[in-house]
Amino acid sequence: METAIVTGGTGGIGLVTAVELARRGRHVIIAGRRPEALAAAAERVRAAHPGSSVSTGELDLADLGSVRAFAAGVLRAYPKIDLLVNNAGVMAVPERRLTVDGFELTFGTNHLGHFALTGLLLPALVGRVVTVSAVIARRGRLDFDNLDLHTGYRPMRAYSAAKLANIAFALELAARTDRVRSIAVHPGTAPTGIARHVGPAFRFVAARLVAVGGQSVEEAARPSLYAATDPLAVSGGYYAPRGFMEGRGLPALARVPAAAKDPELRARLWAVSERLTGVTYDLSVAGHV
Template sequence: MKIVEVPDQTGKVAIITGYRGLAYYSARALAKANAEIILLARNVEKAKENVEILKKETNNEKISVEYMDLCKFDTIRAFAKSYLESKKPLHILMNNAGVMAIKDRQVTDDGNEVQFQTNYLGHFLLTHLLLPVLRTSAPSRIILLSSTAHMMPQASIYKNDLNLEKSYTPFKGYCQSKLACLLFAYELSRRLVGTNITVNALHPGVVDTGLWIHIIDYFPFGKTLYKWFKKFFFITAEEGAQTQIYVATSKECETETGHYYSNCKKAISFNYLSYKKQLHKELYEKSLEMVGLEKGVDYPEVSQTENKKDK
């Protein structure tokens, strides 16, 4: 895959969840273009090691790490509160971190299935809490990592069992979370029309990252399968990061919103649920409830009507 040429990002601030793999190479590309980078990580000490490497590789000192755990809503709220109080702008929010195919069902302290909260609900909450600064910093961009897994047979939105208490399998959990990310991108983009904030989702490719550790443990002969896939199918983390770098920085994506990207271009989702707007709305409203938000973003026409009433 061709390495994306990143336009000058002087004056831009980017928040990226995660610090390894795709997050690392995304941060490196943006930092080389002189953006300020804030990595959000659960393991701050390990993340700081990568920050020091990034500073040397990019000759950019404006790279830092803050503590946040997507599995703990209170840490997301604490970070967002601190960030808003800092009065720092925000131009790029890259919802990157994730987990994949955890063998046994696990539940967060907030009561949600781990993959659903890490990959989707945590980013849903973070995005909403940072919307005030994304609005004041506009033009700004929100990026969500989906996956072609959203088109697998197991990929659905299990409305009556979102936390998969009754029917958990590792791939069902992963596929649902990645479909939810895509539907969130579509729904939020419709609600943010006219704000100069773009929202897009993407598939990074079949990337050789730490996410595969659970796959190795899950399958018989997992290590052998991993080596075979690595040889014939995987792309590197640097290659995989190119699509999110492209969506976050390219002139072509400056005003594009509500799209799904793969291989640095618009792609088509073959999951029919991608086109069910009522489902997108229902998932959005249920997600607000699950993360403890009383109010989300109104559709533009609703906001305009309310504004007229206020006047």
């Protein structure tokens, strides 16, 4: 039985992804911060598909100690990991906050936490790494002199930069090795819990966008599931809904933001991420696809 890890699998797109992977016969490890939410998510999977194989693990991507502990536990328990879905994230945090390790919270959680997790799990990875971005990545900018946004913090500036980093990381991993299949996706527009930090005005606009051009959470999970399971999903690909403004529709190859195509930017982000997290990738130990 193949083993899949889904970060942020306790709700929204992550939970839908976990449920569907279990339906397809994977053993699913749901990773999340809160034990009660993890237990409820596992029960949801079992209720949807009796007899399915599911387990949970506590993981706080805003705490590198937690990331290391989770990865160490997985490596002890599983000789191989067939799929890692880097799905968890935070969005539009209203004021600048820091992770346990002193990174700006949005960048530290969405990018650095997943960068560290993927690198630590690399010895057991034998299949695919799917990293979930967002359409707003096209507006993102990585200012390497101000990655922690110590000046000019704005919620969506932080979010768009982190989501750009997600794509750049996925593409750079694909460029550096063919021993795992690294794929980026974005889900389009859907009513998920990631927007819990935003104010009422943004919620109103978001609700209108979902009503006009959006889709259900189940539909929004399709790019992740396509990248995770379809034989035609290519390493280095970026998949998103093919409909109007990439808000909804079946998965298809999407236009990669220009910044994420820049090999110098990607290499610099990789080096900075290794330095900040203390996780150095040994791509020679990754298992074959």
